[in-house]
Amino acid sequence: MTNPFDFPEAIQAAVLTEDDKAIQAARSLAEKAKVGAVARDQQRIYPRELLDQFTQIGLGSISVPRAFGGGGLSYQTLAEVFRLISASDPSLGQIPQNHFGLIQFILGEGSAAQQQKLLQAVVSGKRLGNGGPEKNTRHTRDVQARLLSTEQGLRLTGEKFYSTGALFADILVTTALQDNGLPTMAFIPLPAEGVQIIDDWSGIGQRTTASGTVRLEQVAVDPALIIPLPSAEKPTLRGAVSQLIQAAIDAGIAQGALDDALEFVRSSSRPWVDANVERNADDPYLLADIGRISTELSAANALLKRAANVLDNIDPLALSVENSARASIAVAEAKVLTTDVALRASEKLLEWGGSRATLLRHGLDRHWRNARTHTLHDPVRWKTHAIGHYYLNAVYPTRHAWI
Structure with a gap:
């Protein structure tokens, strides 16, 4: 009989056991991801090589506990890794997001044997891909x-x-109802007969996530x-x-938009005629705007860090x-601010740069398209509702x- 845990060979992956090394690796990958980010977005070119590097350098197993051979790193590091990478290319950031959610699911719900085998597969370089919600149902949990x-x-x-990540996955993970009507999560090693992954994602943003059928x-x-x-x-x-x-990705989108905005204002924009300044960077109204957005981003990042700290201080055995509700609320508070600042920064970028900022060659519109698309993953109005009710x-x- 075939052993269900004998998965095909994976990319040979390192293991990162120090927080600063993981952040350094993410920062290095983010620098590489900046190159070609505009072309990948405009031409829908998948970041396959960068994703393979993400896995090879050990970022795919940083949240796997050391008992299973993983990095066992903090949630603060996990959030910072996603924030850094998403500031350069949020599609590259989004592709493995479900991989980590599924690691958490295995830790919380898997048997000892399932945890051992599935998480060791992740450590070896396997990627988990999401067979996502269903499009023609009453709601996302139907x-x-x-x-x-x-x-x-x-x-x-x-x-x-x-189905973000499915196209690039070694193991497809999806929900289904069993004979008894109860929902279960099925782990399917790929390739598998009867599985068809269709590249039909046509969203205006996050264009290279392959989040299709x-x-x-x-x-x-x-x-x-x-x-x-x-x-x-x-x-x-x-x-x-x-x-x-999700919040870390949005914070990254905001950071990428602000970084590009500052560079474009300095180098490629011109002041408004009534400003009476030589450089757009000296426009007093623009300076105030940038000050507000920078402050909002600092606040969002602070809440993101605080939320990760709440998670880090929860004993999974207790x-x-x-404490699970407290964690959800802390993350929801961060998500509210990261959503808002991602949308505002990416929109203000175009306003500050003027009409020339909309030219196709600059690719600056990708920031707003990515922010608008990714923040629709779960409505922020239900975050503020949950926070207020709590x-x-x-x-x-x-x-x-989603909470």
Whole structure:
């Protein structure tokens, strides 16, 4: 019988066990990602080589505990890695975001054997890809895919969308309802018969994430590679960790937009006729605007760091309803500010640069398109609702991957 954990050979990956080394590696990769970022966005060229480097240098396993051979690094480092990379290319940042959310899911819900084998696969260089929510359902948590028992064994059939990372994955992970009607997460080593990953993502932003369709037709699933989803009553950090990464990506988008704005204002824009200054960089209204956006970004980054610190100070062996809710709220607060500043900075960039900033050759519009697209992942109005309900009425947020 085939061992369900005998995955195909992966990219040979290093293991990063020091926070500063991981941040240094992310900063180096981010510098490389700046080169060609505009062309990749405009021509929809996937950052495959950069993604392989992400895995090879060990960034893919930094959140895997050392007991399983991983880096065991802090959530603060995880957030900073995503922020740095996303400042250069947020599509490169978004591709592995679900990989880390799934690591957290395995840690929270997998059996000891599943944790050992799946996480060791990650450490060896395997990438986890998301078979995302379903496009034609009532809401994002409505699951129509089915994992049914047949004479040939378990078979999964369904169609997924928003499948970020699936095209570049070694292991596809997706949800389906079992015979008993309960949802479960299935881990499918790729390539697999019956799995079709379709490159049909056409969003205006995050254009090279390949966040499109996955079709599953009678796909064989090994019972050892399914993990039931927890009940709504069980405390979990999966949502908080996933959202921390989302917020870090948005903070990175804001930083990239601000960095490009400052450079463009200095080198390529001209002052408004009524400003009576020689350089656009001396326009007093523009200076005040930049001051406001810089302050907002500093505040967002501070909340991002605080949220990661809350997560770092929770003992996973003492996870409770109370501390998991506190983590979700701390991350939600960061997400509110990172969403706002990503949108404002990327829009102000074009205003500060003037009409010439919209020219195709500069590629500056990508910042707003990326910010607008990525921040739609989960509506920020429900973040502020959860925050208000928590502080005013002591109501804990709903537990799922989006809070």
